[in-house]
Amino acid sequence: MSMKKLFFGVLVVLAVALVVWASLRNSNGSASQVEVAEVSRRTVVARVKASGNITPRKKVEIQSKVIGEIVALPFKEGDAVKAGQVVVEIEKKLYQAACDQARAALEQAKVQLARAQAELANAELQAARTERLAAEGVVSEQARDQARLALEQARVAVRAQERAIEQARFAYQRALEDLERTTIRSPMDGVVISRRVEVGETAIMGTTNFPGSVLMVIGDLSELVAEVEIPERDVVHVALGQEAQVKVDAIFGEVFPGKVVEIASSGTKLGDVVKFKVKVALDQADPRLKPEMTAKVEIVTRKAENVVAVPLQAVQTRFLDEAGKEVFGKTTPREVQVVYLLQASKARMREVKTGVQDELYAEILAGLSGGEKVIVGPYKVLRTLKDGDQVQEAKAKRAKEEGDKGAH
Numbered sequence: 001m002s003m004k005k006l007f008f009g010v011l012v013v014l015a016v017a018l019v020v021w022a023s024l025r026n027s028n029g030s031a032s033q034v035e036v037a038e039v040s041r042r043t044v045v046a047r048v049k050a051s052g053n054i055t056p057r058k059k060v061e062i063q064s065k066v067i068g069e070i071v072a073l074p075f076k077e078g079d080a081v082k083a084g085q086v087v088v089e090i091e092k093k094l095y096q097a098a099c100d101q102a103r104a105a106l107e108q109a110k111v112q113l114a115r116a117q118a119e120l121a122n123a124e125l126q127a128a129r130t131e132r133l134a135a136e137g138v139v140s141e142q143a144r145d146q147a148r149l150a151l152e153q154a155r156v157a158v159r160a161q162e163r164a165i166e167q168a169r170f171a172y173q174r175a176l177e178d179l180e181r182t183t184i185r186s187p188m189d190g191v192v193i194s195r196r197v198e199v200g201e202t203a204i205m206g207t208t209n210f211p212g213s214v215l216m217v218i219g220d221l222s223e224l225v226a227e228v229e230i231p232e233r234d235v236v237h238v239a240l241g242q243e244a245q246v247k248v249d250a251i252f253g254e255v256f257p258g259k260v261v262e263i264a265s266s267g268t269k270l271g272d273v274v275k276f277k278v279k280v281a282l283d284q285a286d287p288r289l290k291p292e293m294t295a296k297v298e299i300v301t302r303k304a305e306n307v308v309a310v311p312l313q314a315v316q317t318r319f320l321d322e323a324g325k326e327v328f329g330k331t332t333p334r335e336v337q338v339v340y341l342l343q344a345s346k347a348r349m350r351e352v353k354t355g356v357q358d359e360l361y362a363e364i365l366a367g368l369s370g371g372e373k374v375i376v377g378p379y380k381v382l383r384t385l386k387d388g389d390q391v392q393e394a395k396a397k398r399a400k401e402e403g404d405k406g407a408h
Contacts, residue, residue, distance in 0.1 A: 031345065031390040031391055031392040032381045032385070032389065032390070032391045032392070033381075033391075033392055033393075033394040034342065034347075034375045034376075034377065034378070034381055034391045034392070034393060034394060035375070035376050035377040035378065035393075035394055036342050036373045036374065036375055036376060036393050037310070037311055037314070037373070037374055037376045038371065038372070038373055038374075039308060039309075039310055039364070039368050039369075039370050039371060039372045039373075039374055040308075040309070040370060040371075041306050041307060041308055041309065041370060042306075042307070042309050042361060043303065043304065043305045043306065043307075044303070044304045044307060044309050044355075044356045044357065044358050044361050044362070044363045045300055045302075045303045045304075045356070045358050046237070046300070046301050046302040046303070046356045046357055046358055047298045047299060047300055047301065047358065047359075048230060048234045048235075048237060048238055048298070048299045048301055049296070049297065049298050049299075050228035050229060050230045050234075050278070050296075050297050050299075051228060051294065051295070051296050051297070052226055052227045052228030052229065052294075052295055052297065053226070053227055053291075053292050053293065053294060053295060054224055054225075054226055054227075054248065054289050054290065054291060054292065054293040054294075054295050055219070055224070055225060055226075055227050055291050055292070056190070056193065056219030056220050056221055056223065056224060056225070056291060057220070057223045057224065057225045057261070057279065057281055058188070058190075058219065058220045058223065059190070059193070059217055059218065059219035059220070060187055060188060060190075060217070060218050060219075061214045061216075061217050062087060062088065062184060062186075062214065062215045062216045062217070062218060063205075063206060063212045063213065063214055063215060064088070064090060064181070064184065064203035064204070064205050064212060064213070064215060065178075065181045065205050065212075066090060066095065066178050066181045066182060066203070066205055067202065067203065067204060067205050068090040068091045068094065068095070068182060068202065068203055069090065069091040069200065069201075069202055069203075070088060070089070070090055070091075070197055070198070070199055070200065070201050070202070070203055070215075071089050071090065071091050071199065072086075072088070072089035072199065073087070073088060073089075073195065073197070073198070073199055073216075074086060074087065074089075075087055075192050075195075075216075076192065076195060077192050077193065077194060077195050078191065078192065078193075079191065079192050080189075080190070080191050081186045081189070081190060081191070081192060081218060082186065082189050083185075083186055083187060083188050083189050084185050084186065085185060085186050086183055086184070086185055087184055087185065087186050087192075087216065087218070088183075088184040088203070088215055088216070089182065089183055089184075090181075090182040090183075090184070090203055091182070092179065092182045095175070095178045095179040095181075095182055096179060098175045098178065098179075099172070099175040099176055099178075099179045101175075102168070102171045102172040102174070102175040102176075103172050103175075105168045105171065105172070106165070106168040106169055106171075106172045108168075109161065109164045109165045109167075109168040110165060112161050112164065113158070113161040113162060113164075113165055116154070116157040116158045116160075116161045117158055119154050119157065120151075120154035120155060120157070120158050122154075123147075123150045123151040123153075123154035123155075124151060124154075126147050126150065126151070127147040127148055127150070127151040129147075130143055130144050130146075130147035130148075131144060131147070184215070186218055187218075188218060188220065189220065190218045190219050190220045190221070191218065191219060191220075191221050192216055192217070192218055193217050193218065193219045193221075193291045194216060194217040194291075195215075195216045196213075196214055196215060196216060196217075197213070197215050197216070203215060219291060221285065221291075222285055223281065223282075223285065224281075224282050224285055224286075224289055224291075225258075225261065225262075225279040225280060225281045225282065226244075226246045226258065226279070226280045226282070226295040226297050227277060227278075227279050228277070228278055228279075228280070228295070228297050229268070229270075229275040229276065229277055229278075230275060230276055230278050231273050231274070231275055232267060232273070232274045232275070232276065235263065235267075235275075235276045235278065237301040237302070238260060238263060238278060238299055238301060239260065239263075239301075240260055240261065240262075240263065241259055241260060242259065242260045242299050242300055242301060243257070243258075243259060243299075243300045244257070244258045244259060244260060244280045244297055244298060244299040244300065245257060245258070245297070245298045245300075246258050246280060246282060246295050246296070246297050247295065247296045247297075247298075248289065248293050248294070248295050248296075249293070249294045249295075249296075250288075250290075250293050250294070251286075251288055251289075256282050256283070256284075256286065256289075257282070257283045258280045258281050258282045258283055258297075259280065259281055259283070260278060260279070260280055260299060261279050261280070261281040262277075262278065262279035263276065263277075263278050263279075264276045264277040264278070278299075280297050280299065302356045303356070304355060304356040304363045307355070307356075307363045307364070308363070308364045308368055308369065308370050309361040309362060309363050309364060310339060310361065310362060310364055310368065310374050310376075311360060311361060311362075311374075311376045312357060312358075312359070312360055312361055312362050313376055313377060313379065313382065314339050314340075314362075314374045314375065314376045314382075315337055315338075315339055315352065315354060315362050316337070316338055316339070316340070316382055316383070316385075317335065317336070317337055317338075318335075318336055318337075318338050318349070319331050319332040319334065319335055320332060320334045320335075320336060321334075325386075325387070326349065326386050326387065328384065336351050337351070337352055337353070337354055338350060338351050338352060339352055339367070339368070339374045339375070340374065340375040340382070340385050340387075341372050341373060341374055341375070342373040342374070342375055342391060342393060343373075345390060345391060345392060346388055346389065346390060346391060347375060347385050347386070347387065347388065347389045347391045348387060348388070349386075349387035350367055350368065350372075351367055352364050352365075352366065352367030352368060353365040353366040353367060375391065
């Protein structure tokens with residue numbers, strides 16, 4: 001009888017041991033395979049990237065203020081010009097004739113003024129004589145009144161002719177200016193980087209509702225900039241004087257250092273995105289660089305040196321309940337950034353505060369001190385990982401399997 005009880009006791013012990021062994025096996029089998037990295041110190045550099053074109057920092061568009069046929073273009077694209085040199089000549093005959101006509105009208109107005117002044121002097125004499133005669137009773141009151149009226153009319157005629165001379169002078173001045181505008185001079189030293197017209201074409205002046213035609217563009221190639229458009233979410237991090245790197249597609253493998261020199265105060269809406277123009281001046285000019293070349297710009301907005309940092313994918317956003325446990329599928333008032341540490345084959349949540357971020361790493365301002373093992377992937381595991389989950393380092397598992405194969 002005692003042997004039977006002993007037999008059943010052994011069976012129970014074996015069954016319990018089998019259950020425990022199976023449980024442990026299943027537990028190890030269900031542990032998520034994760035990748036880890038050691039928390040270390042490094043330099044983290046935040047950058048804003050954008051694409052644009054190389055252009056002179058200082059350039060002017062040459063436009064005409066008069067309408068007419070272009071009769072001379074002394075410079076072609078690529079030619080150097082000095083300030084004051086003639087770059088465009090427009091047909092002058094029409095404007096010369098208008099100038100001559102305006103000058104003649106001014107001279108005629110002066111003649112008319114002299115005549116009016118003479119008539120005024122005569123009216124003054126007649127009025128004075130009539131006043132004396134009227135005082136002596138020689139002429140009637142009516143005659144005196146007529147003399148006074150003639151004098152006032154002569155004065156008005158003189159004033160009117162003086163205004164006419166002013167108008168004629170203004171018209172002549174305008175005609176002279178239009179004549180001078182048929183000769184267009186360069187306002188600056190530079191290079192003709194674009195010539196958009198040819199001799200024989202008509203120059204069109206701009207109006208309130210219609211922009212004039214651009215005849216050519218002159219730029220100073222001694223100072224080049226990369227002009228890019230940056231979205232509003234990134235431009236708030238850009239400031240004057242920030243360092244930048246410029247890469248030009250046409251010059252592969254070279255980096256041109258520069259600095260931010262201009263930030264537009266207003267943006268342009270392109271679709272649903274508002275973008276702002278930013279200019280990055282190159283530290284040194286390079287003769288290989290040409291206007292309108294495609295450029296890629298990286299602006300350094302923030303830099304943190306020798307700081308605790310973790311791979312960017314290790315930082316996860318979590319919603320926590322009142323007890324500090326992760327909540328999935330809904331939001332809570334407490335939204336935090338966390339990382340998961342690998343400790344004794346389990347994931348342990350650690351709340352952190354981040355600072356500067358680049359494409360690969362995030363600065364850790366609080367929560368980590370360095371040397372910890374932080375889980376960095378895979379993403380499908382990280383997005384649902386919870387504090388206390390059973391995990392296994394993938395690299396360690398692979399090394400163990402390779403060691404086992406070598407032993408066999």
